[in-house]
Amino acid sequence: MSSTSAAAKRPGHRCRTALVLVAVAAAVAACGTSGAAPPGAEIVSRPTGAPNPSPGATQGAQVHGGAAAGLSADAPRPRASSDAAPTRAAGPPQQTITARDGTVLTATVVVPPVPGRYPLAVIPAAWGFPNTVFDVQAKELSARGYVVLTYNTRGFFSSGGTVDVSGPRDVSDVSDVISWALAHTPADPARVGVAGLSYGGGIALLAAAADARVRTVASLSGWTDFGYSLYAADTRHKAALDLLTSLLQKTGRSGADFTTFLDDYNGLRNMPSVLAWAKARSAGSLLDAVNRHHPAVFMAAAYGDNFFAPNPQIDFFTGLTGPKSLQLAPGDHGTNEIGGLLGIPNGEWSSAWDWFDRGLRPGSPSAAAHAPAAVRLTTDGGGVETYPTWAAATRSTTTLRLGPAPLGTGDLSPTAATGSWSTSIRSGTDTTANAGTVLITKALQGISHLPPTLRLDSVDRRDGAVWQAPPTPLPQRIRGIPTLRLSLTPNVDTGTVVAYLYATSPTGDSTLLSKAVHTYLGAKPGQPQAATLAFDPVATDVLTGCHLSLVIDTKDDLYLDMDRAGGTVAFGSPSAQPSQLSVPLG
Template identity: 35%
Template structure:
């Protein structure tokens, strides 16, 4: 099902650095044993896998109503029982192929593995339902198929589901509904799909367009296409939120908690498809064993080198998580404790800090979060355009800017690709002097006397008065050096609907979670403007937005500082 204007003629990938040909070559070598086209390390890996496991591709998993799912199997040859891993595919035409190298590695460690292509993609039948009830049923059918091929229930051990991106949401939802699932790994995932599509009443249009583009060769159900079209057209919002809630692990977290299912998350700080706060909300709602890795980059970027077969921290942790929760310890407390020690599993949160890349490990999210410190917004001086960020409120001022004009303050140059540049140590540089102060409000701190370590969710409290009933702005927090060059720390959009024009009203905004070190001598800069290509705005242009700071409710930026 397609709609005019929403499906492209090309098929951009959520995995821009994926070498599909190289993975296909590994599959061919697994199938035939001919490793002559592979490099020495990969050839040795394939040969070792073939010694300990039987590989089968072209597997068809019956999923009901005549639908079959394309799959591949790695069945360990040693004496069992063996634990099982089911891997639903990402939102990609390559389907299960993405998991080829990691599935081999799980198989060599003693697991039976089934990786399958989600319905509507690639060689699988059916239509894309975006982790709907049919996708949950497909995951259970894939598990049943793996149990059968592994010798039946008495011949298998504990069971895990692992997914990257799309497959991660499906994995969580299957675990919530299927009592046989003992552990989950969810990479670049979502917890609340509604919040990922509509953040603070603001539509994530770039994310939805990217998902549509990446699925241009897939078969979307009519309901799926309508949901995406509605987001882009700003129609049927409440109906879409209900649709999204049914597909959100956060809304089934009680079922995961009832069995204390261990869940491992890995997320990028600058995730543009499924922003971090909604995943963090799900993580914090879980009461069973859990672990959360934060990394530099954007969607699926931090785990990409592992998909390509290179050393990768995220995948190494995923293996340790399943070893800890799926491999049998036969009551050996010393062996179980070794898993804890080797994987750092006693700490729930590990953060890769921007931009020094240091890793910080903390026992809980609360322990990982800094102490809130307020920076109060002030009006500009008589001879200046920018307001300040001070330790005490200065009220009675106002700053007004026009809506409808974009400025150099943006989330990123390109969805996904800017994140890959960050991974390579090349974060986007912003020229703050080029931000038009007529189209943006800007507040800057004095040079910081010491390094400021931001750990957690910054919050912005402002009083605003739009000239129209509906208005959108985006808040950006920058780290600015002495020359005025900046890097983005975090941001968040905000839309007010049905306001009384020119009447002040308060807004409390959670910016996206961050782990960032600002050097001594640098400044913090808060920018508010009304247009960003990543978001759909509600502004009626031309219009204005006025920011004020009443005595009774001063405007401030609250930063979690360690």
Template identity: 35%
Template sequence: MRTPRTAAGTFSAVLLATTALGIAAPAAHATPVTGSSSTASAAGTSSAPSFRFVDIPGAEGITLKGNVFTPSGDDGYERHPAVVLPSSWGLNDLEYLAQAQKLADSGYVVVSYTARGFYLSGGRIDVAGPLDVADISKVIDWTLANTPADPERIGMAGVSYGAGLTLMGAAHDPRVKAVAALSGWADLTESIYGGRTQHLQSSLLLGAAGYLTGRPSAEFQQVLTDFLASNYDQEDELIAWGKVRSPATYLDRINANGTAVMLANAWGDTIFPPNQLASFYDRLSVPKRLEFRPGDHATPEITGLFGLPNDVWSDTRRWLDHHLKGEDNGIDGEQPVRLASRSGGAYEGYDSWSGVPSATRKLSLDSTRRITANVDSGADGGIIFLSSLADQLARTPPIVSVPLLPRAFAAVWKSPRYETSQQVRGTPVLHTTVTPSAARGTFIAYLYDVNALGIGKLVTHAPYTFTDRTPGNPFGVDLQLYSTAYDLPAGHRLAVVVDTVDPLYIEHNPAFSGLTLSSPAADPSWLSVPLRRPSLP
């Protein structure tokens, strides 16, 4: 028998259903059997799409909980394009009610399902592993057998975990013709372990949500334990585990399938940073679209989950309409890379990601800086969700007083003041020489926008961890900072700051250790700044 939804699931059901749709949530304790359902009008009228809860057979005999919207007026003979919506991490199949109804209103069959291991779906959390991939094909099989879906017009879309599953579906099931991955990942290892540094706040959040709303597999529990314990002896195993779960691993399959791929993420996504997605986009040879906006993980599209106007979801529907329904809505004629600056202004269009910066200039990081490790200088990447959300809503990123940063714990370099605005677009890169006092350590590089009073607003940053180095021996570092779009006002300057502690990350600096950052004459240190216009001297 279908047991009642958990408290979190019930809350999401009521919130989404009553706020976004104005419908009563169907009884969470209904008792559908495989292929059958309890059916209700989505808005209480015969002209609205029909809605039903369903049980869908998953891989290895488990049951996936789901729901289906069917277009109104379906006569049982006409075939409709279909969209499969896998749930986000920690959420269930009720997540997409508002957008599912909008899609059904325009003629789609829409099947949403709760990923295995979460809430009432069977099995254990596989983190987009082989069992999740098998479930995707099972859901498509069920959709074709139990709804008026057209087998030639199958699409997928999803947010966060659902976005990752969507891209895995594009790679592993050639029936998927078009996808929209919102706030997802292409390289899972690079997302949570970029710079060989464990992303602490995001991994704790994901782990806690997994335990609270689902049943982690034994494999996932072990990986999470090793990850949080900074067990570098298991690094190869972690990378292999992540590779299996990364759509980038299967790029050739996506290209061979010809699936049309739309990617949309936030500049400040603290779970799945933008760099790994942009690299994946560049290597796609299928119809493709890339969108970046201000915000953090899933914050650009969250209002759309409540049925409110939302650019991300509007573009998602246009993308699916063009590639699944053949609508000539103009989206294929637009420049495929669409960016919104964190500083405001209209959307910017580009022909490619590599073509976003029109110039790159280098800031010289001359002279030697020595810093003591294990002390937070005050330069930080912020707090997961809160800091980038503040940047999205109020254009207020993490702020620091650059003159007051203690030079014993932070290395600082400043540029001259710029007479004109500098439009930073793309991926800044740090090149420097590091001499450690210990075999392992961590540092974080920051780029700040500094005004006349010395107040610095964070433009971007990235962590870097090294192991097995010889104390006292210098080594070179090339570190990509997180991609961004930021407008430096006229009269401001840029500042590069390096320190060794950030609450976002696990650091690996032994007690009483330190770092020396130098700029040898034969290999000078610099930070490259990608610009929309060649405005830096």
């Protein structure tokens, strides 16, 4: 059962033809505490004559009780740091933390001003960004009553070593940072959380699998399957690769293993080794370990994330057995969280910190309130819906067959003809159908709730084929992950097909709902093959009089396609296994 806000009942944006952008300016005021202990604090009282641990102690987690305090057996203690302990006097102090392999990490620590025992929040920096971009959120979280430690991941900025790409050294660094904080700050070893954005979000989930001390996790625009992000459907994702390499060149230092990975990935060589390397950096492959440790996990993602698609994150979330919360909203990679880093009130960060409070501050208002719904969806129209599970968002599925398209345009309906028909397009030439500009198109959609429009008559039918469903007589609520089963016949051994799902208004304007891709390798020219394409998740309403449209071409700037010169690909719909679009309905 879902609950829907009034915003979801507004007149449908799908049939609108004007794009309206709303700019929201917000001022953030910070307030301090004085006198009584701030939220989250527990005044520590010790027996007379008991030792009083100094914040500058250098005995690792033993200061707070060693293994008895929650140090897992697989988390060796870091070397002692010679730095002074963080002070409460002025501003977030800079620290250096020496990891177990001798690599020095640079960090910022914010400690509440009143003596006491506080929950700990560790925030690894995002890929290619310094930890200081989290200063606003660190201040916000500390004001709630947390010791907050943000740090530059190894290989970036002033931290030492080379970039480990969320590998075993990055994961052990989280444990070493936790141990350092327990030794040098008034952090409570029984109340430890790790949060991160993008790269840091992926590391946070991996840390929960490796270190039993991590009781709460928040992963925002993170990932759970690194291989899927880089090579889903046998397709190299150019946008994800560009993100990795461009930021690394500017702010980081690459290690030999990552250089080898990039060389193999670019050259499409040794892909089993590449995927094994990526799997070791994926929390999805460590789900059993996460469940054994039973942390409370919060995840936030954008439907249209062009770097870390949310599909495997949904699978990971579904497999979690502990407390969990998933939020999905329109947008692209990190675009829903960026405002919070700039000091603008932000729902994703607020939800993450409320989740921290539920798990790490038992007396907080968030802990006392009713538990949030497991799944929270913001629709393309701006409405908010909640569900007990991801599966509950989809109540039924409608199946639309691809019909004959002799001139490049065909019917999309439950009764479309199957059989011997075939429609062919050229490979390697783009059409006007595309997924937009990375980090721009979906970000604007997230703000305006009005995606950009396309005229289907602008799609060159030599390079793309179009199928259109009849107008819907009633509003159609699409909730879930659409899939497309295709029968395709190429005339060359390799190629790529890209599918776009649109909602088309009575005036002919089409707005992009989702995209999917598939690359065929080692095909036998002239022989049909089956392919199943999974779209990005969708939460939108197609209004009365509008209809679904499907466009298939062979090129998009998001991907490194495998199209060959002179290539063509034909689509058909054999009776035994029709080409069809499965649409999840809510």
